Amino acid sequence: MPMLLRAVPLVLALGCWATACDAGGPSPEPFRNVNPRPLPTDPPLTGVKTLSAGPAEAGLSGVTEPVLATVSCDFATSGSFGGHPIAEALSAMASGKVLNIIPSRKSGRTVKITLMIEPDWRVFYKPWHHVHLFTRPQGEVGAYRLNRLLGMNHVPPAVMRTFNGSVIHSAFKRHALPERLEQLEREVLRESTDEMTGAMLLWVDDAVNYDPPPSLLDKMSRPRARLSPKEQVLVWDLSWMFVLDHLTNNYDRFTGGNILRKKDGRLVFIDNGAAFGPDREWKSAQRKRRLRRLTRHSPAFTRALLRVEPRVIAACVGDVLSQRDIDEVLSRRDELVSHFSELEKSCPMDCRFARELEAP
Numbered sequence: 001m002p003m004l005l006r007a008v009p010l011v012l013a014l015g016c017w018a019t020a021c022d023a024g025g026p027s028p029e030p031f032r033n034v035n036p037r038p039l040p041t042d043p044p045l046t047g048v049k050t051l052s053a054g055p056a057e058a059g060l061s062g063v064t065e066p067v068l069a070t071v072s073c074d075f076a077t078s079g080s081f082g083g084h085p086i087a088e089a090l091s092a093m094a095s096g097k098v099l100n101i102i103p104s105r106k107s108g109r110t111v112k113i114t115l116m117i118e119p120d121w122r123v124f125y126k127p128w129h130h131v132h133l134f135t136r137p138q139g140e141v142g143a144y145r146l147n148r149l150l151g152m153n154h155v156p157p158a159v160m161r162t163f164n165g166s167v168i169h170s171a172f173k174r175h176a177l178p179e180r181l182e183q184l185e186r187e188v189l190r191e192s193t194d195e196m197t198g199a200m201l202l203w204v205d206d207a208v209n210y211d212p213p214p215s216l217l218d219k220m221s222r223p224r225a226r227l228s229p230k231e232q233v234l235v236w237d238l239s240w241m242f243v244l245d246h247l248t249n250n251y252d253r254f255t256g257g258n259i260l261r262k263k264d265g266r267l268v269f270i271d272n273g274a275a276f277g278p279d280r281e282w283k284s285a286q287r288k289r290r291l292r293r294l295t296r297h298s299p300a301f302t303r304a305l306l307r308v309e310p311r312v313i314a315a316c317v318g319d320v321l322s323q324r325d326i327d328e329v330l331s332r333r334d335e336l337v338s339h340f341s342e343l344e345k346s347c348p349m350d351c352r353f354a355r356e357l358e359a360p
């Protein structure tokens, strides 16, 4: 069922879109579609792609010609997130008519926009800022798809979308705080008529920002530490977060406000705009430190990581990541596989997760 169906009449009755959709904004009038031109959208995530298998497969089967293999990306578009069908959400975000534009007053270092998309999807739009490396929409979309590839569901569905900047600019002129308008002009739009590229993320209902307390992170580093049932859930989800951040090379998880906790206690990993991109020594040092939090193992982690293999990754994120990004994801995947395999060998019983959960 589309989101906000129940909330919309109440919001309209209160006459306060922005308060309902974001923290204390103005109440803009209903909005026309922002982009009168056809919208460039991602190449659709095909259910099935046919790729040439590599020499290894050819060699194994004794065939010298490339072998055609089928690689499915269904996991990225199927299922549901927060009770909403993912395929419908992705399609609405990629090309649905925008009904309302609300400059966001959420904290953070960047300009963000809440959009209402027909019929009643609530979406967070994060434009690329030419002055900040950590605002890459490809990072948001790549992290979403990799999390699905792992069989997880901790990242809001995301697509890239380009708008005519002038429409966003005029909404900001009418409704944004002056400093956000100024930031939009300085960091996003060099000319107000520029195109604006960004990531669309499905809004997560009923979630609050969550900062893992140092005591919990400390327990994560000690596999024999006793965990309460609530902590077991958190440690399970945080372990997937460290795995995802390792794979995507995201260095921006603990700057505040980048993890949400839902009412059911499960975590959502937002703000993946710093993911991928060129590696650096300091990023690699941070990765090593984070690996020390992964002190518990489960076959679920190893199985998931083994799914991240070259053909699947190329077929499923090849449109948003460069070949170098993909190669680096694969080598970090190897690091994780060896990490868990060594852990399993050195500490088979005590370091095994006492409780394993389904994907949220």
Ligand SMILES: Nc1ncnc2c1ncn2[C@@H]1O[C@H](COP(=O)(O)OP(=O)(O)O)[C@@H](O)[C@H]1O
Binding pocket: 106, 107, 108, 109, 110, 111, 112, 124, 126, 156, 201, 202, 203, 204, 205, 207, 209, 256, 257, 258, 270, 271, 272, 273
């Ligand atoms: N998909 C989402 N659903 C619900 N809240 C979100 C979502 N994305 C971001 N937020 C809220 O907006 C805040 C800022 O978003 P974030 O992506 O971290 O922006 P920035 O890149 O500026 O740090 C977050 O701390 C969170 O409270």
Ligand SMILES: [Mg+2]
Binding pocket: 108, 109, 256, 257, 258, 271
């Ligand atoms: Mg953030």
